[in-house]
Amino acid sequence: MASHGGHVFGPGHEGREVFWNAQSYEILLFVFAAVSLAIFAYGLYRRWRMWKALGLPETRTDKPGERIKSLIINGLLQARTFREAYAGIFHGLIFFGFFVLMFGAAVDATQFHFGLPFFHGPFYLWFSLTMEIFGLAVLVGVTLAVIRRYVQKPDLLGCRGKPDNTPDDAVVLLLIAAIIVTGFMVEALRMYVNVNVDEFTWGHWSFVGYLLAKTLTGVDFGTVLTLHKITWWVHALIAMVFIAYIPYSRLLHMITTPANLYMRSLEPTGALKPIEDFENAESFGVGRLEEFPWKQIFDSDACTKCGRCQDGCPAYLSGKPLSPKKLVQDIKEHWETRASQVLAAQAAAKKSGGEPEIPEPDKMLVGEVIELEELWACTNCMYCMENCPAMIEHVPKIVGMRQYKVLMEADFSPELQLTYRNMENNSNPWGIGAHTRGDWAKELEIPTMAENSDVEYLFYEGCSGSFDDQGKRVATAFAKILKEAGVSFAILGEEEGCCGDSAMRGGNEYLYQTLAQMNIEVMNGYGVKKIICTCPHGYNALKKDYPNFGGNYEVYHHTE
Structure with missing residues (x-):
């Protein structure tokens, strides 16, 4: 049995003294920690002022339950990060490794200041093993990141074959690696004394430090104690520098990315916010x-x-x-x-x-x-x-x-000018006569809504289904399937207009809203509730964008 700082350790009561060989440094450590946190807080405050300096107001705090769920899935569990295997693995090793090590540091601090009655025996042994595994995980993650950035050099980390590495990238990786390496060194120096002087028999649970300690065989214990104090301070100061550096480096994403995940758009994928109040707006779009x-x-x-x-x-x-x-x-x-x-x-x-x-x-x-x-x-x-x-x-x-x-500025290509003019005059990008919109269905004996609006579904085939040869073949084949299946449906024929999606995404919001409101007026006039689309643009616009103008329908793609 060995006694440390009032604690007795031995078989069945395994443990270690927190702040071993550094008991007198607690106050000084707190001073350095306060300085580090002050630099961090100033940097974050400075960034906060920059975030608030520019931009129009927008609310992104509604539906907190849904936002917290997204934050947990994509922030804490890293779901989107893992979609790319290599990057997901090394980022996961660093993220989860650091997460567990920070938890371990909190446990250590709690044990030192308040005491934990269970911080010995089996709990301590498994705790030590866990810290070793996740410490190694961080080192492996950093190694993989270095290989990817500086050896493999994939194009996605640059642009057109030119890497966009900055000194900050290297500094961040070096800081993370240095924290872990010096932590293992501190452990090894402590363990060399604990095992050889205090006769701790459970050192192998902290297997990294235990193996490193064996390399010190023959070194004077006094020298080891001095090296331990020096390394302990180096480790602590690197950790303080890391914290202080966060708001001034790419490490800021530790704060901004979770915040962005929480404030993500909750609109359906592909939906765009419309320009409101065209009549009174003094400017449109984003020029500044x-x-x-x-x-x-x-x-x-x-x-x-x-x-x-x-x-x-x-x-x-x-x-x-x-x-x-x-x-x-x-x-x-x-x-x-x-x-x-x-x-x-x-x-x-x-x-x-x-x-x-x-x-x-x-x-x-x-x-x-x-x-x-x-x-x-x-x-x-x-x-x-x-x-x-x-x-x-x-x-x-x-x-x-x-x-x-x-x-x-009315500044866009001649091709777009022609497209917009065709959509405005004939309600399709090609400028084909609008009166021929329903010609594809003449031989299929499909009723129009004007002929029979008492149907379950409106079949909206869109511009491609009405005028493009391949699109017409798709629309025809699908209409035959609907008839064979006994589905009650009709088309709008000449009354159908372009959905306007291409105009909206091309920046011509005025034309889009004009087309959308014309379609909605016709559809609502017939009491349309359910719509089937073969046109992907029509599907997206009718389902996700038309509700902004009173077009609320159950919209299905023909592949559903």
Whole structure:
């Protein structure tokens, strides 16, 4: 049996003294911890002011139950992160490893200050083993991260073959590794004395420290005690630096990403918020950073540059200028500059007692910060948003900037001008006569709603089903299936209009709302309750966007 700090340890009562060989350093440690936390708090406060400096108001705190569920699934359990195996594994090893080690540190602190009656015997042994396993897990995770970033160098960690590594990336990985390595070193030095002097027989439960301690064989115990104190302080100070560094580095995502997950959009995937009150609005879309809702700006600070949005983006993969990751990072860089200007102007105004004189931005958001080629390359496929672990909303940003170019500057390609004109005049992108919209169904003897509105389903075939050869074949085949199955349905025929989805996503919100309201007026006039769509654009618009204008229907895709 061995006695330490008033505790007696031995077989059946295994344990260790917390703050072993460092009992007199507690007050000094608390001073350093207070300094570290003060630097952390200042950095977070500084960032908070930047978050609040720009952006339109927006509520993202409704339905707290649903938001907490999302935070648990995608934040705590890392569900989206694990969709990519390699990155998910190394991030999971680091995240869960650190999570358990922080819990272990809390247990240690509680034992030291208050005492835990169960912190000995079997509990202590299994506790020690668990800490070893998760400490190793963090080291393995860091090693995998280093290999991926500096050896494999996948394109998603850069752009067009050019890595976007920064010194901050290396500093973060080194800090994490240093905390774990020095922790094992402190343990090994303590254990060398505990095993050889105090005759602890349970050292092998802390197997990493135990094996490292064996490398010290022959070293003088006094030397080991001195090395232990030095290493203990190095370990503690690195941990303090890590905490203080969080708000000034990519480690900030430990705060911003969970916050972003909680504040994610609860709208259905692909739904876009409409422009409201067209008649009285003085501007449309987003031409300046300040015209984004604040959450769209906050998004950029939650981005971890993981590159998953870019990795499957059809525009990026086909060689077009757009990289969703770069777009978000460019907005972030512009925001950091702009927020600093706004805060400086506010501080000067507060000092002088006048109104803030906010300077014009150094760059225009649309056309300079975000190049037009990037803006128009997006297909709105939603891959970026569906795969982002931080649930950043790329598409609403792009559509907002497109709206500005289309509605405020009338600046868009000749091809789009023709498309919009065709949709406005003939309610389809190709400009085919609207009166022929129902011709595909003439030989099928399908009633129109004007002929018989007492049906269960409206079959909305959309522009492709009405005019495109392949689309017409799909619509015809599906209509035959419905008839064979005895489903009660009808079509609108000439009264059907384009859903407007392409106009909305192309930035022409005015045209979209015009088309949508015309369709809704017709459908509501016939008392439509259920709709089946073969057109994917129609399905998305009718199901997710039309409710904004009073078009509330049960909408099904023909594959359901």
